[in-house]
Each structure stands twice: as C-alpha cells, then as structure tokens.
Amino acid sequence: MAAQRIEAPATPPQDPQDPHARRRRIVRNTVIAIIAIPALIWLVLYITKGRFLKGPFESIVGRMTDRTVTVKGDFQLYFAPLRIKFYAEGLTLSNPAWATRPDLFAAEKIDARIAPLSLLFGKRRIYALDLTNGAADLEWNGAHDRNTWTFSEKKGGKPLEFPRIDVANVTGTTVRYRDPRLQVLADLKIDPIRSVDARIGRAVGVTGGGTIRATPFTVVARLLSPDATANRGKNELVLRARAANNVIDVAGTLPSIADIEDAPLRTAARGRNMAELMQIIGVVIPQTRDYRLRGQMVKSGDEYRFTRITGVAGASDLAGRLTVTVGPRIHMDAVMATRALDIVDAAPFIGFNPDIVEAKGAVAAAAATGAGPMRLMPDAAWPVATMQRFDADLKWTVGLVKSRKVPISNVDLTLDLERGRLALSPLTFAMARGNVASDVIFDTRPRPSAVSYDIRLAPTPMGRLLAGWGVSESGTTGTIRGRIQLNGRGDTIHDSLSTARGRIAFVMPAGSLWTRNVQLAELDLGTFVQKMFENKLEKPVQLNCGLVGFTVRNGVAAADPILIDTTKNVIVGRGGFSFRTEAVDLAFRADGKKFSLFSGQSPVGVGGYFASPRLNVISPDLIARAGAGLGLMLVATPVAGVLAFVDVGDAKSAACGPVLAGATAKAQRTTKGAARDDVGKGTTATSEDGSRPKGQKKDQKKKFLGIF
Structure with missing residues (x-):
C-alpha cells in the first residue's frame, strides 16, 4: 500500500491590517534608517571630505560662541573612519568688541583627529593635532569681569582648559596676554611641541617679555611635566622674570597650564x-x-x-x-x-x-x-x-x-x-x-601736606642714653623725660619742620650726672679747668631738677626756658635753633649759689649746624673779662686783677615744680616763689609778632637766629 503524503496546512495570508505586523515593519524600517542615514552621511562626508560644511561650520560655531568664525583656505570635516577629522587653513575666531585685538585665535593650519563622544561627555580628547603658526590673544576687560576666552555674556571669566592630546606637532605658537587692572601686557613664544601617545618627553620652553605698569620685563619659563599637561594632569612649572633690576623666580604645580588659582x-x-x-x-x-x-x-x-x-x-x-x-x-x-x-x-x-x-x-x-x-x-x-x-x-x-x-x-x-x-x-x-611712644601723621590730601609729630620719651636713665657722648653710666643716676609736639605743612620732612609750630620739652628730675669729657655742666672756672685738662670730674654733678624747653614758631625753636638747678649752680640758657636753616645758636651760663673766687661768669656757646655743632668754650665775654683782670693788675694791684673773676654767689635756686611740669619761662619761680628774672625777658622766645618782650633791656639786644 502506497504511503500517503501528508501536506502541512498552508500559512494563511497575513492581513495587511494586522497591527503587530505593522509595528514590526516600523521598527525594521527605523533600524534600517538609523543605520543607513549615518552611513550615507558618513559616505557623503568621506567622499566630499565635508568641504561643503565650511559655511555651516562658520555660521553655527559663530552663533554658539557669539563670535565671527572664518576659514580662508581649505576646510575638511568628516569621520575618518570613526574619528572626527578637522582640517582648516587660515582659521580665525574673533574677539569680543571690547578687546584690543580683532582675533582671539588665528592659525595658519590646523589638522586634528578628535574623539567624537568627548565633545559631549567627559574630558575633551584629541588623538592627533598638527598646529602651525597659531596665535592666541587672551585679554581681560577693564572691569576684570569678562575675558576673551569665555564664550558667555555672564560676568566672570573661566580659566583656560586644554584637552588631552595624544599625538601633537605644534610649531610657531605665540600668546598675547593683557590685564588692564594689573596693567600687564605680555607677548610669549612657545617652543615647538612634539608628542606621541600623550607623551612629549622633554620640557617645553616659553620665552617673551612685556610691560607691567609701564615697566619692561622679560620672562623665561619651562613646563617640566608636559606629558601630564597633555593629559590635563599636574603642571610642573618653573619661571624666571626680570624687571627693574629685580629677578623673580616662581616654581610649583598648576591645576592647569593657564590657571594659577589657589595653587x-x-x-x-x-x-x-x-x-x-x-x-x-x-x-x-x-x-x-x-x-x-x-x-x-x-x-x-x-x-x-x-x-x-x-x-x-x-x-x-x-x-x-x-x-x-x-x-x-x-x-x-x-x-x-x-x-x-x-x-x-x-x-x-x-x-x-x-x-x-x-x-x-x-x-x-x-x-x-x-x-x-x-x-x-x-x-x-x-x-x-x-x-x-x-x-x-x-x-x-x-x-x-x-x-x-x-x-x-x-x-x-x-x-x-x-x-x-x-x-x-x-x-x-x-x-x-626707657620707652619712646610716638604718633606721626602725614596727610597728603591737603596741599601742601599736613604733618603732625607727637613724640613722648618716658623716664630714661641718662647714663645709657648719653653713653655715646661722654657720659659715664657709673655714677650717673639722673633720668630724663620729654615730649615733642609739632605741627607743620610741607611735602618733605624739611618743609614740614620748617613751618612747624609747637613745643619741645625735656625734663630732668633729681639725680647725678658724671661726665668723662668736656660737657656743658658746672661751668665755673675751676670745674672747667678740670674738665678741659683732666678730662673727668672727681665727683658727679648733683642735679636738683632741670628743663630744656623750646617754643617753636614757623620752624624756629627758641629757648623757653633752659633752666638746670644743681647743688652748686643755676644754669640758664638762651638762644635756639632753626629747622629752616638747621643753624644752632645757644648760650649757657652758670651762676654760682655760693661765693666763688674763680668764676668765668660768661656764656658758653653751642653754634654751628645740626650736621656740625660747635662748642664755644672760650667766649668773647670770658676773653674780655680776662683782659679787664689784666688791666686791673697793671694799674692797681695783682689782687685787684682777680676781682674780674669773682662770683658773689647770688644765684637763686629754682622751684622744681614748674621745671618738672615743663612750664614756659613765664611760669618759672625761685624756691621762695618769686618770678625768675634770669629766664625770659629776651632770653627766650619773642612774641609771635616778633616784638621784644616787655621789660627787655637795651643791653639785651644781642640776637640769636634773628629772634631776640
């Protein structure tokens, strides 16, 4: 019996209206389109090298950066095969309108292979870069809230960021940097750079110069870690700049090649x-x-x-x-x-x-x-x-x-x-x-400058203070305190003091003073001879109190008063000094409190200038007195000759209260309360109008510094 053939039932024809079949067709066609369209675009770009994109590139990038982009020569932009190939000759990118140069960047030739996805995600990466004769102009605006390399209208400029570069061949690069606020202008030239697999392998040098606040400078720098820099890693930099006879060295690690912030x-x-x-x-x-x-x-x-x-x-x-x-x-x-x-x-x-x-x-x-x-x-x-x-x-x-x-x-x-x-x-x-405290103000806002000096000397041992001028610390127990208060106008120290008004006062309480050399103290004849020829005193000078005070008007300081009371003498001084001419004209006279057979009874002067003071120990008065004594010896008797040197010892002791208070001559008193007649009355400052003080005698008309 013959085998019977059993046939499978025929597949029923699909219904065009079947929704599942329709969705499958849409998905299939979409996938084909997704694959075919980029492939077609890639094929077109690859065949044409993207030269037809020159116009759109200039337009699109110009709108994105709000700048003008121009490519004067050949232009290529395509995938080769999966990397973006960018090639441009005569590329320029303009600066914003406020910049001093027309272009932010210009290059004779750029030939680059760029990782596509890096333009959208993560660090930008350039597989290969060939840059010839690139020139960058980096500027800040005057307000320092915008710069040329930040493509945004928002205030605040960003630091420069460089992509990772695997293979590079960069030659002829120059950079111009301008910062109006710092008043910096620099023109730099970068040595040729060649790298393979993101490794440059040797230091990259930078040389150039410019000005900072109109001062010329030169700079030489080296990037010691160019491989890390190419990979946007650490940047080991050493730099040496020279300006105005100065050498400045800077070294360290930068977060990026153009950023020193917080580094x-x-x-x-x-x-x-x-x-x-x-x-x-x-x-x-x-x-x-x-x-x-x-x-x-x-x-x-x-x-x-x-x-x-x-x-x-x-x-x-x-x-x-x-x-x-x-x-x-x-x-x-x-x-x-x-x-x-x-x-x-x-x-x-x-x-x-x-x-x-x-x-x-x-x-x-x-x-x-x-x-x-x-x-x-x-x-x-x-x-x-x-x-x-x-x-x-x-x-x-x-x-x-x-x-x-x-x-x-x-x-x-x-x-x-x-x-x-x-x-x-x-x-x-x-x-x-001792301690000195001072407040000195130079206010240059008024014209000329207003200057004030307030210098205060706390009680200070004279032994140490004057040790450099012949005063022995051993045997000197006296102290000195004082204050200088002056106000003047001028744009130099000399001018401000030449116009100064105020007071200078130094006070010496009770104590002892021992000198090694000739000093202005105890000026009777016998003590003077000891100082002059023995260069020392056998005993210290005992001070009761002393005041060296000056009233300053229009830069001229007049003694007001100089009054020193010792156990043996009352020393008074007159004259003064001038801040204008720096001339010194002072006279000191010692009157004995007790009878002294040999007393010069004549002033000892200090003259000259601040820079070269002069001590006049043999004064004309003393010479005249010696002449008078010689005359008496010739016409009378030898005993009569010594009368010219007799001091009757009528000096009145000083009341130390006004002395220690630093009071003016008018306030000085004797120990019995009487006004002193040996200070003031022409021996201290004149009145402000330059007139002679009331009561000054005609024989007191000798002038010191033109103020007496």
Missing part, C-alpha cells in the same frame, strides 16, 4: 632695591639695600597671598607675610618681624639713601635729596600722587636696632595708609631702659 607656588625675589620691585605694582616703600627674599605665593581671586617670607635686606633680616589685593585700589596688608635691624637700613625711613649713608655719611645722604650744604634733614619730596593711589596696613616688630650711639630695641610699628593719609601710630620702642 601654592614657591617664590623668590632678589635685587638691589626692594622699592624698585614694589614700584612695579604701583606701591611705594622706603629704599633698601640689596635684598633676597623667598616665600610661598597663593592667588585666590583678587588676592595674592605671600606667606612664609624670609630673607634679608641690607644687613637686616626680615620675615612675615604679605597680602596684596588687586582692585580699583591696590591694598597691602603685611605683618613683618625683624630680629636685628642695622641702623643704616633704617635711614630710608627719613628719606636717606642707605648706600650713601653707609659710604659717605648722613650729610652726603641729605645733599643727595636736594638739601643745601651742611644740612642734615632730607629734602626729598614724598610721592604724593602714588600714596593716594593705594592703601596699606603694616604691623612691624624689630627686636634690636644695631647702633653705635643709642641703644634701641623692641620697636613696634603700626602703619596705616588710606587714601593719602599715612599714620605711624603708634610707633613705640625701648631706648636705654
């Missing part, structure tokens, strides 16, 4: 004068001798913080911190400390050049400021305009001032400069076991 950088500076360094950023400080400083710098926004500063300036050490805030007005905030300050290094604080002081002395340094012959006070004008452009706060402590004459230590200076008003308040220091 600690090792910084060192050296030069012949630190004032030249600070002048670069528009800040005025006193001159210094050769200096060497090092520390750490961190930039944070508008602040440049220098910490761990150590070094020397001249023969003095320096340590501390400094913050410079850059804005419409530069502000400096510093805390500094010095263990030992050489007195020569302190000379610039009164306007002297320390190198001249060290080599030729103070008089030569004063002459270098424009002062006249034999002048000691500097006549250098303060930089008023610059002082009004920046602000500063300084706290400076000095352990010891190295000086041959006056022992000074524990200096504590607080400085405040705000809009042209400079205050040294307080300025305190220890001097010979």
